[in-house]
Amino acid sequence: MTEAPALALSLSGLSKEFGGLRAVDDVSLAVTPGERRAIIGPNGAGKTTLFSLISGETRPTGGRIALFGRDVTRLSPHRRAALGLARTYQITNLFPRLTALENCLLAVQALTPAKLHLHRGLARYPALFARARTVLEAVGLGDKGGETVRTLSHGEQRQLEVALALAGTPRLLLLDEPTAGLSPAESHSMTALLKNLDSAITLLVIEHDMDVAFELTDRITVLHYGRVVADGLRHEVKANPLVQEIYLGAP
Amino acid sequence: MGRKMIVSVLAALVLVAISGPGQAWAQKGPIKIGFLAPLTGGAAQVGKDMVNGLTMWLEEHGNQIAGRKVELIVEDTQGQPNIALTKLRKLVESDKVHVLSGGLFAHVGYALAPKVDEYKIPMLYPVMAADDLTQRKPAKWVVRNGWTSSQPSHPFGEWVVKTLGYKRVVTIGIDYAFGWEVVGGFQKSFEEAGGQVIQKLWPPLGTTDFAPYLSQIRRDADAVFALMVAASSLRFPKQYQDAGLKARLPLLGGGTTFDEFVLPSLGDEAIGGITPLMYSAALDTPVNRRFVKDYRAKYGKVPSYYSEVCYTTGRWINDAAKAIGGDLEDREKFLAALRKVEVPDAPRGPVKLDAYGNPIQNIYIRKVEKKDGELWNTVIHTFPAVSQFWKYPPEQFLKQPVYDRNFPPCKYC
Amino acid sequence: MRRALPPGTPRIAIVLAFLLLLVAPPFLSSFLLALVTQAVIYSILAMSLDIILGYIGLASLGHAAYLGVGAYSVGILATRHGAGFWATLAVGVLLATAVAAVFGLVALRATGVYFLMITLALGMVVWGLAHRWVSMTQGDNGISGVPRPDLGLPWSFAQGLPFYYLAFAAFLVAFGVLRVIVGSPFGKSLVGIRESESRMRTLGYHVWLHKYIGFMIAGGVGGFAGVLWAYYNGFVSPADLELATSVEILLMVALGGRGTLLGPALGAALIVFLKNLVSVYTQRWLLILGAVYIGTIVYAPEGIVGAVRQWTRPGEPPDVAALGARRPRRVAS
Numbered sequence: 001m002t003e004a005p006a007l008a009l010s011l012s013g014l015s016k017e018f019g020g021l022r023a024v025d026d027v028s029l030a031v032t033p034g035e036r037r038a039i040i041g042p043n044g045a046g047k048t049t050l051f052s053l054i055s056g057e058t059r060p061t062g063g064r065i066a067l068f069g070r071d072v073t074r075l076s077p078h079r080r081a082a083l084g085l086a087r088t089y090q091i092t093n094l095f096p097r098l099t100a101l102e103n104c105l106l107a108v109q110a111l112t113p114a115k116l117h118l119h120r121g122l123a124r125y126p127a128l129f130a131r132a133r134t135v136l137e138a139v140g141l142g143d144k145g146g147e148t149v150r151t152l153s154h155g156e157q158r159q160l161e162v163a164l165a166l167a168g169t170p171r172l173l174l175l176d177e178p179t180a181g182l183s184p185a186e187s188h189s190m191t192a193l194l195k196n197l198d199s200a201i202t203l204l205v206i207e208h209d210m211d212v213a214f215e216l217t218d219r220i221t222v223l224h225y226g227r228v229v230a231d232g233l234r235h236e237v238k239a240n241p242l243v244q245e246i247y248l249g250a251p
Numbered sequence: 252m253g254r255k256m257i258v259s260v261l262a263a264l265v266l267v268a269i270s271g272p273g274q275a276w277a278q279k280g281p282i283k284i285g286f287l288a289p290l291t292g293g294a295a296q297v298g299k300d301m302v303n304g305l306t307m308w309l310e311e312h313g314n315q316i317a318g319r320k321v322e323l324i325v326e327d328t329q330g331q332p333n334i335a336l337t338k339l340r341k342l343v344e345s346d347k348v349h350v351l352s353g354g355l356f357a358h359v360g361y362a363l364a365p366k367v368d369e370y371k372i373p374m375l376y377p378v379m380a381a382d383d384l385t386q387r388k389p390a391k392w393v394v395r396n397g398w399t400s401s402q403p404s405h406p407f408g409e410w411v412v413k414t415l416g417y418k419r420v421v422t423i424g425i426d427y428a429f430g431w432e433v434v435g436g437f438q439k440s441f442e443e444a445g446g447q448v449i450q451k452l453w454p455p456l457g458t459t460d461f462a463p464y465l466s467q468i469r470r471d472a473d474a475v476f477a478l479m480v481a482a483s484s485l486r487f488p489k490q491y492q493d494a495g496l497k498a499r500l501p502l503l504g505g506g507t508t509f510d511e512f513v514l515p516s517l518g519d520e521a522i523g524g525i526t527p528l529m530y531s532a533a534l535d536t537p538v539n540r541r542f543v544k545d546y547r548a549k550y551g552k553v554p555s556y557y558s559e560v561c562y563t564t565g566r567w568i569n570d571a572a573k574a575i576g577g578d579l580e581d582r583e584k585f586l587a588a589l590r591k592v593e594v595p596d597a598p599r600g601p602v603k604l605d606a607y608g609n610p611i612q613n614i615y616i617r618k619v620e621k622k623d624g625e626l627w628n629t630v631i632h633t634f635p636a637v638s639q640f641w642k643y644p645p646e647q648f649l650k651q652p653v654y655d656r657n658f659p660p661c662k663y664c
Numbered sequence: 665m666r667r668a669l670p671p672g673t674p675r676i677a678i679v680l681a682f683l684l685l686l687v688a689p690p691f692l693s694s695f696l697l698a699l700v701t702q703a704v705i706y707s708i709l710a711m712s713l714d715i716i717l718g719y720i721g722l723a724s725l726g727h728a729a730y731l732g733v734g735a736y737s738v739g740i741l742a743t744r745h746g747a748g749f750w751a752t753l754a755v756g757v758l759l760a761t762a763v764a765a766v767f768g769l770v771a772l773r774a775t776g777v778y779f780l781m782i783t784l785a786l787g788m789v790v791w792g793l794a795h796r797w798v799s800m801t802q803g804d805n806g807i808s809g810v811p812r813p814d815l816g817l818p819w820s821f822a823q824g825l826p827f828y829y830l831a832f833a834a835f836l837v838a839f840g841v842l843r844v845i846v847g848s849p850f851g852k853s854l855v856g857i858r859e860s861e862s863r864m865r866t867l868g869y870h871v872w873l874h875k876y877i878g879f880m881i882a883g884g885v886g887g888f889a890g891v892l893w894a895y896y897n898g899f900v901s902p903a904d905l906e907l908a909t910s911v912e913i914l915l916m917v918a919l920g921g922r923g924t925l926l927g928p929a930l931g932a933a934l935i936v937f938l939k940n941l942v943s944v945y946t947q948r949w950l951l952i953l954g955a956v957y958i959g960t961i962v963y964a965p966e967g968i969v970g971a972v973r974q975w976t977r978p979g980e981p982p983d984v985a986a987l988g989a990r991r992p993r994r995v996a997s
Contacts, residue, residue: 053867080866095859106856109849109869116877118850125849168868290947327943328854332806332901335942337698344694361808362899369822381805388808426802427795655798 007069008033008172008202011056014063023049025226035149036203037214042246043225047206048090050223051174055087056080067172082111084171088161090180090206094149100160101145104132107167124192127148139163141192155186162193172202179212191215222246277348281320282579284568285342287335287353290327293481294355297557301378303550304558308565316569317577324348332357332362339363343370350375352564357381357428365443366392373586375567377560383433383653385609385639394589395609396567396602397560400429401436401654402530403506403614405525405641406634408440410616411503414632419449421466424478426656428451433478433505436656440641447663451653453656459486465494478505480553484513492520509619513553514626521626524619531557531617533627542598563597570594601636609639674976678926685832689930694824703936705892707929708838710916713884717914718923719846720878722779725910726767726787730760730883732794732905734890739807739900740800749813753891760887761880763790768879772872787910791933794902806901813895838885842925845881854878919960921967925947930968
């Protein structure tokens with residue numbers, strides 16, 4: 001607990017076993033506030049599982065997790081969200097039959113006491129609407145608020161993913177492949193969007209696209225078979241022979 | 252000229268058509284009988300027997316009662332008290348019936364009674380037998396011309412000790428009010444005569460697999476008293492035989508266990524079963540022989556007690572209506588007449604009401620036998636003129652609670 | 665492309681229906697009036713189940729339990745202790761809510777078929793109690809002779825028409841309350857949970873708590889319907905609590921259109937009428953009812969309201985409207 005308060009996220013010896021398989025294997029990580037870090041690694045490296053452990057959707061089989069200096073290993077996901085954690089999903093996880101604005105409203109009210117109010121209509125909470133619109137604008141969906149999610153394009157749905165995560169003004173944001181399935185143009189604007197996020201937000205990004213990863217972040221952690229195999233500034237990682245082997249095959 | 256004539260004849264006809272019946276028949280229109288029976292659902296076959304019984308009497312008498320035409324309106328209760336209540340409303344308020352009858356299941360009887368009192372319209376209960384309807388919770392406007400559940404059990408219990416000499420009996424009864432009352436009545440008089448009920452088993456309503464219960468039956472008994480209904484009575488005797496019990500423990504029971512309604516569906520496993528009831532299709536009287544023959548000719552099966560009581564209901568309404576000159580519109584007078592009816596020669600025998608409004612009638616001890624390839628409830632003993640209180644003074648009898656699962660308590664278990 | 669009805673049609677139809685329910689009853693025959701009264705009471709019950717099925721997205725087969733708890737509260741208190749309307753109403757609703765609170769602890773651990781089976785079992789527990797706890801419930805015979813309520817008003821609720829208006833007022837209250845709830849931030853959170861529980865969790869919702877509260881509200885309103893049901897019939901028996909009743913309520917919600925409140929109310933009315941009216945004319949009413957169910961599943965999986973919405977807003981996918989609540993209004997800022 002001595003230096004932990006300084007860290008936005010601290011993982012120590014975190015493991016997750018599924019049956020006999022170690023999806024996440026003794027991962028330790030220290031992320032300082034405001035840091036932007038990419039998590040990269042080939043398919044099945046355990047990146048998404050790691051995110052689920054951090055968000056609390058999955059319980060670890062070993063190790064500890066601390067958020068902003070507080071041990072959250074046993075905390076449920078909503079309690080972690082209340083501490084300022086938000087995440088997006090690699091496979092879009094929205095409310096498909098609601099409109100984009102309604103999606104954002106759900107996200108906005110999530111961390112307010114209003115979510116348990118049942119005595120008056122949501123329409124009576126203009127502040128929530130204002131915030132939801134702001135968030136929509138921020139991700140470039142300002143004119144799509146009235147549209148049902150499943151009528152939105154894939155790119156727009158990815159933008160909405162980010163909007164939902166931003167709605168609660170998180171301090172630590174986990175982005176799981178924000179550009180997955182996007183066209184180059186869409187990918188470019190998404191990258192720009194993420195790059196311009198409030199610099200106070202600590203960012204952890206899982207990314208397959210190396211260009212995006214390098215553009216968004218300064219530090220990179222490489223995961224391979226659930227283990228951290230490299231961790232450092234981007235040029236260090238780029239130069240790491242093991243990483244080159246994993247990504248480019250034998251040198 | 253000719254044309255004018257036609258017009259005036261037509262006009263006269265129209266006038267007659269409009270005003271004639273409207274005035275002359277306003278008071279003496281048809282007698283409307285509202286009849287409730289389960290026509291869909293698990294008890295639909297019973298409902299059919301009930302409707303057949305009443306329909307047969309009406310048709311035999313040209314659909315006339317006391318010189319007035321009869322309109323029979325049958326409504327389906329689906330065996331549910333709520334639906335029965337709704338249909339009761341419909342019959343009274345929309346159809347404006349003069350008299351009601353029918354109904355199956357005790358809870359339907361209890362549901363309807365207060366409503367019937369509220370409407371102040373006479374209703375005959377030929378089938379619904381819950382004891383308290385004519386004991387601790389009588390309803391003014393309900394005339395029970397059928398029976399009470401425990402009525403046949405009272406004489407039977409004593410008879411089993413005195414005539415068959417069985418001293419130790421296991422009871423197995425379907426676990427609901429009707430079962431409790433039939434078994435309770437048996438236990439009371441059986442134990443008062445020196446018998447001992449040594450075990451009481453209560454399979455739930457709708458049980459079709461009795462193996463778990465049959466395996467529990469104590470083998471040191473002299474006989475088993477079984478009370479089955481509907482689907483249970485179809486399955487029980489066979490399973491009783493298959494469990495090897497038939498050869499060791501004679502099977503006694505309540506009337507519905509082997510009533511005419513189930514006999515055609517049973518095989519030799521039923522032979523020898525002894526039960527009491529106020530009717531048997533095998534009753535050897537001229538009235539009943541004719542009734543059974545005509546009923547078979549009309550509906551292709553032997554009448555059950557459901558058919559008989561509803562058949563007699565037609566007669567009952569008729570006799571009461573005649574006594575007051577067909578003036579059913581005077582409901583109080585009609586109700587009083589219904590309570591005074593005495594039928595000396597119903598197919599089941601003589602019937603009249605006691606002071607509490609329940610029939611005093613013969614109870615027959617019946618044994619299942621095979622005749623000409625068919626199963627019949629041969630009458631082996633007749634208790635004449637049995638009341639619902641049997642030999643007990645009514646005031647004293649009514650001090651005990653209504654029979655239930657634990658009353659009388661099982662002292663010898 | 666189907667031709668769309670004019671946009672305002674459903675709203676006008678709803679207003680007309682409410683007006684009709686207010687104005688027409690004095691002109692109905694007493695039998696029809698009795699049916700409309702039943703329909704109105706069952707509508708409350710169906711709307712309460714809609715909170716669980718339509719908003720939380722869980723199919724419950726134990727909803728008759730709350731009807732039973734409400735009804736037995738009246739049956740026992742009114743016949744044995746001479747309790748008045750308000751006392752029985754309070755006890756009925758609170759007790760049903762309390763029962764839902766206990767059942768929720770057990771049932772809400774599960775979802776899908778498991779939730780269905782647990783609620784079924786819990787419903788059977790209440791049925792069993794009604795059946796077996798004879799000293800309290802008079803068992804199988806039921807409790808009869810429940811007097812109609814006396815609110816100290818100049819008219820008697822023993823009459824069909826005043827009682828109808830009492831039931832209709834109760835319906836309006838229940839609809840109003842539920843409508844506010846489903847439109848509230850809390851109500852929206854239930855829809856969110858129905859759509860994606862995992863997302864709601866990471867957004868910061870204590871999902872279980874929200875479901876639990878919704879479950880209790882449904883139970884309480886179900887109990888409210890039960891109170892009226894007992895007064896209406898003057899009789900309570902275990903038959904009211906049978907599995908068949910729970911199934912029927914579920915079908916009412918599905919037929920009308922889950923997640924729309926008024927849809928289930930419409931479904932309830934239709935089934936009450938089918939059951940009671942069609943059976944007057946034909947014994948084949950079960951066939952007709954069966955055909956209606958199958959027709960619904962095949963041609964209108966989102967129920968009648970869903971189908972109507974598809975007509976009126978052909979551009980949208982059919983179940984968009986399943987949300988039920990109004991689209992958020994534009995807020996002046």
